[in-house]
Amino acid sequence: MDRSKRTPVIAGNWKMNKSRTGTKLLIRELAPLVSNARCNVAVCVPFTDLDAAMDAARGSNIIVGAQNCHWADNGAFTGEVSASMLTETGISLCVVGHSERRQYFGETDETVNQRLKAVLGAGMACIVCVGETLDERVMDKTLGVLRRQVTAALKDIPAEEMNRVIIAYEPVWAIGTGKTATAQDAQEACKFIRFLIGELYDAKTAEAARIQYGGSMNAKNAAELLEQPDIDGGLIGGASLKAREFSAIVGAASK
Ligand code: PGA
Numbered sequence: 001m002d003r004s005k006r007t008p009v010i011a012g013n014w015k016m017n018k019s020r021t022g023t024k025l026l027i028r029e030l031a032p033l034v035s036n037a038r039c040n041v042a043v044c045v046p047f048t049d050l051d052a053a054m055d056a057a058r059g060s061n062i063i064v065g066a067q068n069c070h071w072a073d074n075g076a077f078t079g080e081v082s083a084s085m086l087t088e089t090g091i092s093l094c095v096v097g098h099s100e101r102r103q104y105f106g107e108t109d110e111t112v113n114q115r116l117k118a119v120l121g122a123g124m125a126c127i128v129c130v131g132e133t134l135d136e137r138v139m140d141k142t143l144g145v146l147r148r149q150v151t152a153a154l155k156d157i158p159a160e161e162m163n164r165v166i167i168a169y170e171p172v173w174a175i176g177t178g179k180t181a182t183a184q185d186a187q188e189a190c191k192f193i194r195f196l197i198g199e200l201y202d203a204k205t206a207e208a209a210r211i212q213y214g215g216s217m218n219a220k221n222a223a224e225l226l227e228q229p230d231i232d233g234g235l236i237g238g239a240s241l242k243a244r245e246f247s248a249i250v251g252a253a254s255k
Helices: 020-033 047-057 083-088 099-104 109-121 134-138 142-153 159-164 183-200 203-208 222-226 243-253
Strands: 009-013 040-044 062-066 093-096 125-130 165-169 210-214 233-236
Touching (some): 009 243, 020 243, 040 093, 125 142, 165 183, 183 203, 183 210, 233 243
Parallel strands (some): 009 233, 125 165
16 A cells, blocks of 8 residues: 555644633634645544534534543543543544653553553544653664554554554654654654554554654644655644644645
């Protein structure tokens, strides 16, 4: 399969931003700007904004996603939301393993795997985030970290379900810092992730897998990153909160 057969995914990660009103306004502003996109367009919003986002996105090509979900279907997990609660709201996409969750909320490789299984089990697609810290990069451990994170995240995930898994390579040092990985570094990491998927599954699964780059992607640097052969889209934080900026990235992915 050549790269043109993989549909790029441009996903906004709104993090803990926007009220319900702000959500509706941003999605209504964004919808006409991305209506001709030749890639998948998604916005991953806070739990409390999901239904407002679904309402505003109705009739558009914008997919609404969540930013996390618990692995259990229900139970004594105060503050958590399950995959079936998301699907009941009509949600079909969820992010797991974002570095902010790993850093601040005790997310481990093992819990990322459990959450991924829950998301897939509920029939949703999943963006699984991986990426090295600055220390790990400086110590030349990037590929080792990616191997550990990708292998653990995909443990016991069957090949047939990999079409609903998107891996987001997000070097931690590039997130929200304005420092982007060079297109070459990002390409090298995404290529390695594809190689790992080939090792864990087979060549066909690896070629079909969609791998995003994330970390200070914006309207200016998107084109160069997105033209790399192993980068199939982006997970965008800061720049996804501005309709024009985000739609320019969607435009770059649609070329
Ligand atoms: P950023 O965030 O684009 O603001 O760097 C990316 C992310 O955290 O997914």
